[in-house]
Amino acid sequence: xxxxxxxxxxxxxxxxxxxxxxxxxxxxxxxxxxxxxxxxxxxxxxxxxxxxxxxxxxxxxxxxxxxxxxxxxxxxxxxxxxxxxxxxxxxxxxxxxxxxxxxxxxxxxx
Amino acid sequence: xxxxxxxxxxxxxxxxxxxxxxxxxxxxxxxxxxxxxxxxxxxxxxxxxxxxxxxxxxxxxxxxxxxxxxxxxxxxxxxxxxxxxxxxxxxxxxxxxxxxxxxxxxxxxxxxxxxxxxxxxxxxxxxxxxxxxxxxxxxxxxxxxxxxxxxxxxxxxxxxxxxxxxxxxxxxxxxxxxxxxxxxxxxxxxxxxxxxxxxxxxxxxxxxxxxxxxxxxxxxxxxxxxxxxxxxxxxxxxxxxxxxxxxxxxxxxxxxxxxxxxxxxxxxxxxxxxxxxxxxxxxxxxxxxxxxxxxxxxxxxxxxxxxxxxxxxxxxxxxxxxxxxxxxxxxxxxxxxxxxxxxxxxxxxxxxxxxxxxxxxxxxxxxxxxxxxxxxxxxxxxxxxxxxxxxxxxxxxxxxxxxxxxxxxxxxxxxxxxxxxxxxxxxxxxxxxxxxxxxxxxxxxxxxxxxxxxxxxxxxxxxxxxxxxxxxxxxxxxxxxxxxxxxxxxxxxxxxxxxxxxxxxxxxxxxxxxxxxxxxxxxxxxxxxxxxxxxxxxxxxxxxxxxxxxxxxxxxxxxxxxxxxxxxxxxxxxxxxxxxxxxxxxxxxxxxxxxxxxxxxxxxxxxxxxxxxxxxxxxxxxxxxxxxxxxxxxxxxxxxxxxxxxxxxxxxxxxxxxxxxxxxxxxxxxxxxxxxxxxxxxxxxxxxxxxxxxxxxxxxxxxxxxxxxxxxxxxxxxxxxxxxxxxxxxxxxxxxxxxxxxxxxxxxxxxxxxxxxxxxxxxxxxxxxxxxxxxxxxxxxxxxxxxxxxxxxxxxxxxxxxxxxxxxxxxx
Ligand code: SRM
Ligand SMILES: Cc1cc2nc3c(=O)[nH]c(=O)nc-3n(C[C@H](O)[C@H](O)[C@H](O)COP(=O)(O)OP(=O)(O)OC[C@H]3O[C@@H](n4cnc5c(N)ncnc54)[C@H](O)[C@@H]3O)c2cc1C
Ligand code: SF4
Ligand code: FES
Numbered sequence: 033x034x035x036x037x038x039x040x041x042x043x044x045x046x047x048x049x050x051x052x053x054x055x056x057x058x059x060x061x062x063x064x065x066x067x068x069x070x071x072x073x074x075x076x077x078x079x080x081x082x083x084x085x086x087x088x089x090x091x092x093x094x095x096x097x098x099x100x101x102x103x104x105x106x107x108x109x110x111x112x113x114x115x116x117x118x119x120x121x122x123x124x125x126x127x128x129x130x131x132x133x134x135x136x137x138x139x140x141x142x
Numbered sequence: 143x144x145x146x147x148x149x150x151x152x153x154x155x156x157x158x159x160x161x162x163x164x165x166x167x168x169x170x171x172x173x174x175x176x177x178x179x180x181x182x183x184x185x186x187x188x189x190x191x192x193x194x195x196x197x198x199x200x201x202x203x204x205x206x207x208x209x210x211x212x213x214x215x216x217x218x219x220x221x222x223x224x225x226x227x228x229x230x231x232x233x234x235x236x237x238x239x240x241x242x243x244x245x246x247x248x249x250x251x252x253x254x255x256x257x258x259x260x261x262x263x264x265x266x267x268x269x270x271x272x273x274x275x276x277x278x279x280x281x282x283x284x285x286x287x288x289x290x291x292x293x294x295x296x297x298x299x300x301x302x303x304x305x306x307x308x309x310x311x312x313x314x315x316x317x318x319x320x321x322x323x324x325x326x327x328x329x330x331x332x333x334x335x336x337x338x339x340x341x342x343x344x345x346x347x348x349x350x351x352x353x354x355x356x357x358x359x360x361x362x363x364x365x366x367x368x369x370x371x372x373x374x375x376x377x378x379x380x381x382x383x384x385x386x387x388x389x390x391x392x393x394x395x396x397x398x399x400x401x402x403x404x405x406x407x408x409x410x411x412x413x414x415x416x417x418x419x420x421x422x423x424x425x426x427x428x429x430x431x432x433x434x435x436x437x438x439x440x441x442x443x444x445x446x447x448x449x450x451x452x453x454x455x456x457x458x459x460x461x462x463x464x465x466x467x468x469x470x471x472x473x474x475x476x477x478x479x480x481x482x483x484x485x486x487x488x489x490x491x492x493x494x495x496x497x498x499x500x501x502x503x504x505x506x507x508x509x510x511x512x513x514x515x516x517x518x519x520x521x522x523x524x525x526x527x528x529x530x531x532x533x534x535x536x537x538x539x540x541x542x543x544x545x546x547x548x549x550x551x552x553x554x555x556x557x558x559x560x561x562x563x564x565x566x567x568x569x570x571x572x573x574x575x576x577x578x579x580x581x582x583x584x585x586x587x588x589x590x591x592x593x594x595x596x597x598x599x600x601x602x603x604x605x606x607x608x609x610x611x612x613x614x615x616x617x618x619x620x621x622x623x624x625x626x627x628x629x630x631x632x633x634x635x636x637x638x639x640x641x642x643x644x645x646x647x648x649x650x651x652x653x654x655x656x657x658x659x660x661x662x663x664x665x666x667x668x669x670x671x672x673x674x675x676x677x678x679x680x681x682x683x684x685x686x687x688x689x690x691x692x693x694x695x696x697x698x699x700x701x702x703x704x705x706x707x708x709x710x711x712x713x714x715x716x717x718x719x720x721x722x723x724x725x726x727x728x729x730x731x732x733x734x735x736x737x738x739x740x741x742x743x744x745x746x747x748x749x750x751x752x753x754x755x756x757x758x759x760x761x762x763x764x765x766x767x768x769x770x771x772x773x774x775x776x777x778x779x780x781x782x783x784x785x786x787x788x789x790x791x792x793x794x795x796x797x798x799x800x801x802x803x804x805x806x807x808x809x810x811x812x813x814x815x816x817x818x819x820x821x822x823x824x825x826x827x828x829x830x831x832x833x834x835x836x837x838x839x840x841x842x843x844x845x846x847x848x849x850x851x852x853x854x855x856x857x858x859x860x861x862x863x864x865x866x867x868x869x870x871x872x873x874x875x876x877x878x879x880x881x882x883x884x885x886x887x888x889x890x891x892x893x894x895x896x897x898x899x900x901x902x903x904x905x906x907x908x909x910x911x912x913x914x915x916x917x918x919x920x921x922x923x924x925x926x927x928x929x930x931x932x933x934x935x936x937x938x939x940x941x942x943x944x945x946x947x948x949x950x951x952x953x954x
Binding site: 036038039043044045046047048050051052053054055058061065066068079080081082085086087088089090091092094096097099101105133136 | 325326477478479480656657658659660661664665683684685686687688691692696698699700748941944945946947948949
């Protein structure tokens with residue numbers, strides 16, 4: 033694993049998200065009401081909606097374009113919709129957000 | 143051979159350590175120093191002493207006899223001021239030097255005092271020891287106290303003083319009380335209970351300065367300018383391990399005195415126990431872990447093997463009537479699920495946090511009777527998969543009761559207003575039922591409840607259901623979403639009648655089954671709260687659809703469209719130039735004239751939004767709210783200024799209306815049209831409000847549509863003056879704002895309540911019309927402002943950019 037400090041927890045609003053640009057596209061970094069942090073791809077598998085712009089509720093996000101709901105933990109679409117988004121390891125230490133970028137570079141190498 | 147042990151600090155931790163040590167080997171020669179002029183007492187019990195339930199005598203742990211029996215040399219009221227580790231001696235504050243074989247730190251913590259201006263005034267105290275407690279007890283009935291800090295200690299101090307008739311205000315910097323132990327829902331319930339005890343609670347409040355007079359505290363000033371007068375100010379904002387002496391002696395110190403699993407410091411002859419230590423990165427603030435440490439430290443001193451292991455902790459608040467319990471971890475972490483149970487009638491809230499089929503966190507409020515059982519499951523890491531469905535109900539309910547959909551209505555007090563139109567309370571309806579009215583028609587006939595606009599019908603039916611039990615079958619109304627059984631109309635009315643002013647209040651009092659709603663209910667609740675309590679409630683951008691959060695329409699490719707306002711469709715060469723410049727500068731692919739008489743810049747990149755807004759602002763343009771459930775456009779025709787048929791200044795009236803109404807949030811979008819004559823070139827008669835000018839004045843009509851449905855407006859009123867036309871329009875929009883279901887366009891809502899009812903309120907009842915206009919103005923005092931200007935400020939603009947750009951790193 034290769035952890036990189038991508039910013040502070042307070043950079044993301046509670047129940048909100050910010051994006052991180054990477055070589056393989058934008059990664060959405062979410063913060064829940066309980067200050068948990070999750071990272072997923074920013075692209076909705078349905079029609080490419082920017083997930084970072086969705087409403088965050090519990091540990092899920094609703095895509096802003098057509099309301100598909102994804103679990104931030106597993107990346108699975110909820111309910112009747114069928115789809116999956118990639119998730120990336122992140123952690124919070126002393127208020128800083130660390131993201132494991134080894135996966136991202138592996139992807140870019142592939 | 144007797145060994146010499148010197149103990150620094152006669153607190154609860156070192157006291158327990160001595161009990162263990164001397165029980166095993168009474169031959170130790172112990173000298174016990176304490177800065178406080180007394181021995182070991184139960185510090186936890188200072189709160190019951192303050193509350194008058196106990197006296198100091200009741201809470202002494204080791205009295206003179208105990209020290210004598212155990213041959214402990216007591217040096218109370220004396221401090222150790224330095225240590226010579228090489229010589230293995232300590233120096234007391236009277237200069238005396240004593241030798242030790244082993245030295246034990248038990249120096250506890252120091253209360254943290256925020257260095258506000260005035261913090262050293264007389265009458266500013268912490269809450270740590272007997273002196274502080276006695277100072278609080280010396281306040282007379284009717285005197286005022288301010289407590290800074292809404293944590294465990296602050297609230298116990300506040301409750302204790304309030305019991306003595308002191309007028310107490312708690313000032314807390316975070317959004318809810320005890321945020322370290324409680325989630326928002328439990329924090330909300332706690333606040334409510336304390337308010338009921340007469341304590342004033344201010345959350346999200348920043349202290350700025352302590353104001354004094356003749357060296358004595360007089361008031362606390364907040365940074366919003368509020369001044370809270372007080373005779374005593376208690377700061378309970380946290381503790382810091384007391385490490386000064388250890389630091390001066392060059393022991394390893396982090397946040398606390400660092401110890402290993404045997405409680406030995408970086409010097410093999412010096413040990414430490416209690417709140418002054420740091421073990422494995424942790425510091426401590428509750429007695430349970432200190433008592434575990436005390437056992438280990440005694441064993442280590444005896445030369446026996448023992449290892450300190452940290453355990454899960456739980457917290458209870460010692461305030462009568464506030465039953466709360468919290469344990470483990472309910473924040474920070476991945477792979478977790480929630481089970482939430484709320485009973486609004488009993489004020490009960492329970493939440494379990496589950497990870498890998500184990501309970502890892504629990505918060506209970508109102509009913510903590512089963513907390514020990516849950517804490518057991520948590521500590522033991524029991525697999526709960528088998529009892530998952532009924533787990534939340536506790537050990538007695540394995541098999542379980544389901545949540546009661548009528549709980550919210552059953553919980554209402556008798557004086558809660560059910561029917562807003564006729565001012566009918568729950569009590570009146572219940573009385574009517576008891577007198578034989580057993581269906582909706584009978585209730586309408588005898589009480590008038592639900593007989594006017596009808597939006598309270600659902601609630602009246604629920605009162606019937608709750609009162610008659612199985613004898614009344616409640617027709618199923620569609621609920622807002624899966625998070626609740628209540629309909630939009632019920633929720634709206636309950637928010638008003640129960641004065642629910644925060645999301646946390648709605649979730650709890652109305653028995654929501656999720657911690658913070660979903661994408662369906664949250665935008666609706668956010669709207670209802672801001673419409674009903676414009677001053678008290680703070681709009682929550684995170685509960686809004688992206689367009690309203692980013693103040694632009696999201697496009698299919700993730701870019702945005704930008705539509706500046708053109709008041710009444712009027713523009714100027716300068717504005718057009720600025721729009722053209724912006725289109726060039728930000729590479730806008732499409733510039734389009736909209737159906738709403740203004741210009742749309744389509745395809746702007748999210749990152750560019752604050753900059754393009756800034757540029758448009760500079761040219762005097764503001765957000766057109768083309769994205770909002772709020773006021774959109776006011777379409778006008780050229781009117782009497784130019785047109786040969788124009789009867790009144792329709793353009794002027796349109797501009798006036800748009801300038802008055804812009805920025806307001808509404809259940810769905812609101813569009814207006816003003817035409818100068820019945821030829822109706824502004825298409826006013828298919829708008830939410832359409833005004834058609836005639837020779838004798840203005841025909842104000844409402845409830846039109848030209849979207850998915852096409853519907854002509856219906857006449858609301860004919861009025862002689864422009865002023866009245868504006869007043870009637872404003873009152874109509876306000877009554878729509880206050881009553882409609884979220885996402886009901888005006889015409890849908892009017893069809894539900896009937897135009898006659900709307901006319902009664904807005905046209906016939908002049909007092910009501912004026913009150914509606916006043917309430918609209920109050921709300922506009924907060925919302926009539928340009929969100930673009932706000933978001934173009936550097937602080938907000940930052941959030942439109944990515945938080946990090948790793949493409950740069952990856953390129954390396
Ligand atoms: C830009 C514009 C079309 C145009 O190029 O002219 C437009 C564009 C959109 N309209 Fe519209 N409507 C536009 C005038 C209209 C009109 C005509 C009017 O206002 O006179 C109507 C019919 C009148 C009415 O509202 O009754 C209209 C009826 C709708 C509806 C159906 C509403 C309904 O209650 O039936 C929707 C869907 C909705 O709001 O849920 C909609 C939704 C939309 C959305 C916001 C779709 C969306 O959610 O993304 C489109 C946004 C495009 C964008 O990114 O900017 N638009 N839309 C017009 C902007 C007017 C403005 O200056 O603000
Ligand atoms: C009002 C109140 C309510 C509380 N309620 C609870 C509760 O409900 N549950 C719970 O688990 N915990 C509670 N606590 C916390 C609990 O009381 C502490 O965790 C515990 O008392 C800490 O014990 P200690 O021995 O480490 O330190 P202390 O009890 O603070 O003892 C340290 C002693 O060392 C002395 N000292 C410091 N430096 C020197 C020096 N250089 N020379 C000589 N002496 C020195 C100090 O004067 C002090 O008397 C409460 C605390 C307070 C103040
Ligand atoms: S009619 Fe309106 S909503 Fe439909 S495509 Fe055109 S702009 Fe979009
Ligand atoms: S693009 Fe996400 S739901 Fe359609």
